[in-house]
Amino acid sequence: MISAFLRLIFLVSSPYGADAIASPSPNSFNLRLLTINLSQAVPHMMDLVERTRLPINAEYLNLRAGSALETLVSLKNELVDNFD
Numbered sequence: 001m002i003s004a005f006l007r008l009i010f011l012v013s014s015p016y017g018a019d020a021i022a023s024p025s026p027n028s029f030n031l032r033l034l035t036i037n038l039s040q041a042v043p044h045m046m047d048l049v050e051r052t053r054l055p056i057n058a059e060y061l062n063l064r065a066g067s068a069l070e071t072l073v074s075l076k077n078e079l080v081d082n083f084d
Contacts, residue, residue, distance in 0.1 A: 046079075046080075046083065049076060049079050049080060050080055052076060054069065054072055054073055054076065055069065057069075058070075
């Protein structure tokens with residue numbers, strides 16, 4: 001299950017100059033936890049995907065233009081059926 005929160009370690013800054021980059025000490029970086037809250041965006045995205053209506057037949061003048069209909073249908077089905 002994909003968590004509603006992504007936690008990333010974010011490198012904020014180094015207190016040393018360019019000369020110290022080769023061998024920084026273990027505590028030389030100021031690291032902070034960065035949290036991105038996706039709990040509201042994911043349900044909205046899933047609702048939009050589920051309500052997306054794709055055409056039944058690919059009636060294009062140029063079949064090389066854009067993504068193939070089969071690809072779009074496959075991606076939609078994968079997201080709706082298997083995303084958790």
